[in-house]
Amino acid sequence: MKHETKPVSPAAALAVLRPSACPGLLRVVAARDGGLCRIRLPGSALSAARARALADAASTHANGVLELTNRANVQIRGVRAGEEAALSAALIDAGLGPAGIDAASPVERACAADELRNVMLSPLAGLDPDALWDTTELAAALIDMMQREPRFAALSPKFALQLDGGERVAMLEHPHDIWLAALHDGATVRFAVGLAGCPTAQPVGTLAAEDVCASMRALLHAFLDLAGADATRMRDVLATHSLDALLQRAQQHGDFTLTRDDATLPAWRRAASPAGLRLGAHTLHADGSGYVGAQPALGRIDAPTLRALAALAEDSGDATLRVTPWQGVLLPNVPAHAMPAALERLDALGLIASRADPLARLVACTGSTGCAKSRADTKADAQRLAAMLPPDAEAHLSGCERSCAAAHCAPFTLLASTPDHYDLYQRDDTQSGFVQRFGQLIARNLTIEAAALALAQRPRSNQDV
Ligand code: SF4
Known part of the structure; x- marks a missing residue:
């Protein structure tokens, strides 16, 4: 039921009551390209109706650009000044807030409830019959x-x-x-x-x-x-x-x-999921039904594309989406006969459904167009690198040491040093990826062209599976 929205998230009140720089549903934080609002999805699940509500909110109160995050959440970028509270209220109205919270809830309580939703599941939680x-x-x-x-x-x-x-796909x-x-x-x-x-x-x-x-x-x-x-x-x-x-x-x-x-x-040994299972069509059940996975380039999606994804989930699957921690989506419960058409529609939307596409093997943080800390335009540089990326190479471009786009150590990391140059790191697979930040420094101050050449010359036996 819709009810009249009213401001619920005065940023000034939260800054006093519950200070943090971490964006959330009620905590829209300032970034270079406008406000940033992060929506935590329970178990990474998003109904088609809520996907449309997200797209509408991003169009109405922001610049229409959304990002899928490496914690399988969604964030709305470019929130217009003065529209933060209306955005939060619209999202809560759409059922994207914590349980038991409505637009009239005290902002501190609502914010705390939102921030206690950091429980990551597999995008196949409840769907994989072999889990x-x-x-x-x-x-x-x-x-x-x-x-x-x-x-x-x-x-x-x-x-x-x-x-x-124990699902077959898990970060x-x-x-x-x-x-x-x-x-x-x-x-x-x-x-x-x-x-x-x-x-x-x-x-x-x-x-x-x-x-x-x-x-x-x-x-x-x-x-x-x-x-x-x-x-x-x-x-x-x-x-x-x-x-x-x-x-x-x-x-x-x-x-x-x-x-x-x-x-x-x-x-105990829990092996990592094969990367090929995140993208393309995969059978889960004896009748051939399963899921279809794809990702927008570098995790960014615009509002019309998100609406189209919602329609695709209704037409091909069970009217839900699962966001993945690889900044992609899965369409669950797709019958076998509907998989080829679903893949065609994903391709037409510009989503990537194969690791053969270099952009499926690149991750980049927001970069200098959206983040004041960034020393380079990492998104644009990743697009340039994609045209030269050696087959199977996998890399993470980060505008600074905070590594917002990758919580794990990628096989290769390009850390911006100046607007057009990067230091190149390689993960050391003799150590746990968890204890490494970026791995071993192997070259300094490379242009994107030089980085592509260096990647081509490095052994890549330690790519993510
Ligand atoms: S990694 Fe650094 S530059 Fe990139 S978005 Fe995060 S804070 Fe900004």
Whole structure:
């Protein structure tokens, strides 16, 4: 039901009540190209109706440019000055806000509820018949638990959890403050639990599925007990306290049932998903139905294209989209007979559905057109590099050291040094990608042309699979 929208997010009030530079639904932050509003999608899911609402909001209150993020969320760029509150209200009206929040909710409460939605799932959560666990309900229960506990409003807007149900497509290289990954335990399933890392690393213990919420509650209380004023992330607390101290503290909060001597742990190894599964048509069921994946070039999509994607999801699938952490989309539940036409329509929309396209292997941050920190126009330079990118090479262009476009270490990183030059880094696969920022510096101050040549001359045995 539509109701009259009214301002709910006075930026000045939030700046005082809940200061942060992290964009959100109610926190539209200033960027060089206008305001930036980030919409967290539950389990990366977006109905066609809400996709249209997003496109309409981006056209009405901003410049019509949207981005798919590496946390499988969406952000609206170029929000016009003075229209921030109307944009937030329109998005909440469309059901894109946290549960239980409406346009009349107090802004601080609404903002905290929004920022407690950082729970990443596979884009195939609840869809992959071979997954060990449907994580969608567990994620909703975790978010509800965190939103109900007033103390958890103190968690940083960046504090993030990952739930891995064992789906065939999952981003497993992004570090999270807490990750949980389903694993077989005889005939049942338990969850491996890890801290300040990603599910390809060694867990600290396991939990029964029914104990996850209560144990996470205890662990979050323990984290907040030990976190000093500047400790906003799990890695900060583990830098100043032992793991034993943290887990013992969690036990003091009750219902913390982590098993640390689980016999399955030494054999833990969750392999990364093959990159080819993110793009193109893939069967999930015996009747040939499945999903179709594609990505807009460099994660940017305009409002008309998002509307067209919504129509495609209605015509070909189940009227939903899943946003992927590779800045792409999946159309779920597409019958086998509809897949070729869906791929044709994606191609006509300019979306990329094959790794053979060099733009499928490039990531670039916003760059100097939208970010004052950027030393180069990374988006335009990535487009130029695409024309020269060697086959199979995969690279990340970053305008500064913050690495907004890639939370993981890419096989190659071009870090801007001046408006037309980049330092080239290569990931060292003898080390965990998690502990590396960009990898090893192999050349300084390269033009895009020189970088393309350097990439052609480097061995690429360590590309993402
Ligand atoms: S990586 Fe740096 S330059 Fe690029 S968008 Fe982020 S802050 Fe801006």
